Amino acid sequence: QAQTGVWDVRASFLPAIYFEGVGMAGGISVLLPPQPADDAIAERVIGGLDGLIITGGRDVDPAAYGAQRHPATDEPVSDSQARDV
Incomplete structure (x- = not known):
């Protein structure tokens, strides 16, 4: 749950330090929020x-x-x- 402006909504977020660390290492961050996904689709996303x-x-x-x-x-x-584990 997160509040942004006047909205109080379900949300997925990650502390900026993760994105900053990936960027400092030369990478580009991609946030994959928890969601149901077909195994084949998940495999294509992770494979990239x-x-x-x-x-x-x-x-x-x-x-x-x-x-x-x-x-x-x-x-x-x-x-x-x-x-989580």
Whole structure:
């Protein structure tokens, strides 16, 4: 959910630091929001990319990737974690 002007709408967004980092590395960023897609179409889209950065939320339990939990880590949300990991 995001607010822009007078609208309060469902939205997909990414912090600018991701786009800036890709640009600094010489790439062009393409945002692929979560959406249903036919496997063949998804394959064509992904096949046209040289790299893929999959971001997750702060709700992923660090134990899922073998790390210690930092005191500022949010409590994991099991539904989101299964999707993010």
